[in-house]
Amino acid sequence: MKIYKKEYDQFVPGTIDEVWDFFSNPQNLNEITPKSMSFEIISGATKPMYPGMIIRYKIAPFLGIKMNWVTEISQVVQDKLFVDEQRFGPYKLWHHQHHFKEVEGGVQMKDLLHYAIPLGPIGRIANAVYVENQIDHIFEYRTEQIDRLFVREKMGA
Numbered sequence: 563m564k565i566y567k568k569e570y571d572q573f574v575p576g577t578i579d580e581v582w583d584f585f586s587n588p589q590n591l592n593e594i595t596p597k598s599m600s601f602e603i604i605s606g607a608t609k610p611m612y613p614g615m616i617i618r619y620k621i622a623p624f625l626g627i628k629m630n631w632v633t634e635i636s637q638v639v640q641d642k643l644f645v646d647e648q649r650f651g652p653y654k655l656w657h658h659q660h661h662f663k664e665v666e667g668g669v670q671m672k673d674l675l676h677y678a679i680p681l682g683p684i685g686r687i688a689n690a691v692y693v694e695n696q697i698d699h700i701f702e703y704r705t706e707q708i709d710r711l712f713v714r715e716k717m718g719a
Contacts, residue, residue, distance in 0.1 A: 564679075565678045568698075569672065573668055574712045575668040575713055577664075578664040581668075582640070584712075585644075586610055586611040587611070588607035591607075593707060593711065596699065596700060596703040599700070600626070601619060604618040604619060604620060605618045606618055611644055613635060614636075618632050619631045619633075623652055630650060631650070632648070632649045632651060633646045633656070642663075643659060643661045645657065645658065645659050645660070655676065656677050658673065659675075660672075673701065675697070
């Protein structure tokens with residue numbers, strides 16, 4: 563199984579409490595996920611995040627085809643990190659670490675994602691042709707939305 567690794571960093575001008583409160587509320591995923599994914603939370607996102615939390619979604623990550631995705635929040639360290647892992651869905655492996663560090667003027671966020679695609683050689687081709695670009699697009703969209711929510715709104719725009 564080929565495991566891919568992606569890292570994303572973003573500075574957020576807010577307090578650790580503001581940033582953590584936003585990201586530890588699974589309902590906010592709707593605001594930072596591209597509309598093209600037809601993202602819909604089915605269950606499990608009505609409380610603040612906790613270890614063992616199971617969240618069910620409907621998503622359309624590939625060519626508009628709707629599918630179920632189930633993730634578990636496997637680790638939570640208040641104001642520092644949380645980890646979501648796929649339990650059922652389109653990936654063979656999905657392990658996504660979200661790290662938060664208070665720095666001067668705001669919070670430095672770092673995402674560390676490990677993922678694998680099913681179907682062996684066909685999956686590797688699919689990753690090279692489509693999946694990796696799609697994942698990058700999702701995180702680029704998220705960056706734009708976080709900028710909109712935390713930067714522009716603080717400036718009164």
